[in-house]
Structures are given as C-alpha cells and as structure tokens.
Amino acid sequence: MAIIKSTYMLALTVLLLPITANAIPIELISNGDFETGNFAGWTEVNTGSANASINNGTYVPASPTGANVPIGGSFDAVFDQTSASLSSLFQQVILPTSAVVSSTISWDDRLFNHNGTWGPAPLQTFAVNIETLTGVSLLSLFNSSGALTQAGPNNRSFDVTSFVNANLGASVQLSFENQAQRFFLTSYLDNVSWTSEAQVPEPGALALLGIGLAGMGLTRRQRKV
C-alpha cells in the first residue's frame, strides 16, 4: 500500500510539473561546406562574365585578390568575374511544418572589393536573401558594407526563428548574390548552415508520465477491491 501511495504521489507530482522541452537541431542545407568538391545541392545562375567556382586553394581569381586557402576543409566557393555581372548561388529549403523554438542561418565568408566603395547603383555588393522560388526577396539577411577588404574568415549568423514560424511548410531558397557592377568583387563562401530546432517532450518526462499514469490505474483498481 505504501508503494502504491508513493507511486500515486509521483503521478501527481509529474502531472503538476510542466513537461520541459528538448530542442533537436535539424540542418536544412545540404553540402553547405562544399566538401563534395562541387555544387551538389546548389543552383548557380550567372549574368555576363560572373562565375562561381569551387576553390581548393589553387583558384586564382581574375581580380588582384590572389589565391586563398579554403575557409574550412578542402573546398569552399568563390565568386569571380571579368566584367560587370551578377552571380547567384542558391539552394531550395523546405521549412518545417511545426513551430520551431529556434532557427539560425550562418555562413563564413571572405570579401575582397577592389572598387573604392560598396553599395548603391551601379551595385557592388555581396548580399544574402531568403527568396521565393521565383527569386522574389522575402527577407534580406546581409548586404556587404564597411571595410573593402574583409579577409576574415567572417562568421555571420542570423536568428530567423520568427521568419520560419511565420512561413511554416513553405518552400523558399537561400540565395548568395555577388554583384560586381564596378568591377572585381571577389567573395569566398563556406560552412553555410540553416538549423531549425523543434520543440519536443523530453523522453525522461514522458517515461515518468507513463509510470505516473500506471500508478493511478493501480490505485483505482486497489480502491475497487
């Protein structure tokens, strides 16, 4: 009887406690580190002379930037051009269908702007956007500014939790755009990540709840006897 009573008390305790959440991170980007040695998972679209290439440390851009070792691992991506042009590298992402507790987009870059300034028309910018599948911008994450040479590598990180929760289940694309309209903007990119963490009950709490419910059933049967 003492055991049943203590089990019943445990059940009450568990039921009164909120079931705490345990976040499980999920990576939404594939080949974000370019370690396949190619653009698998990515789509590359260029205008004019723009080009995105895989760099293993030996790639020499047309600009005076010179070769750079990959930011991480054996490969990264490099945007290069010989005239006014735009290069886009993007990947489709299907957002989670259930609310997330957190979601973060991050990447590493090196930026070498050989023009005297960043910014407005004619554009000279390294920009990162979340877009519709037809390329309409939904959220602007990053537009290059500040120092013209940012050899870094620079880690950029953005909280997109509210965006994801407002667009659950949507298909979008994460797009990196290197626009050199005033010549020689050489940008390197690596370690692209978009993580999403869903809220789920802790297995431990579920097990305790199960024990508690079993205890309550036992108590009820005991009373009937």
Ligand SMILES: [Ca+2]
């Ligand atoms: Ca890499």
Ligand SMILES: [Ca+2]
């Ligand atoms: Ca290419």
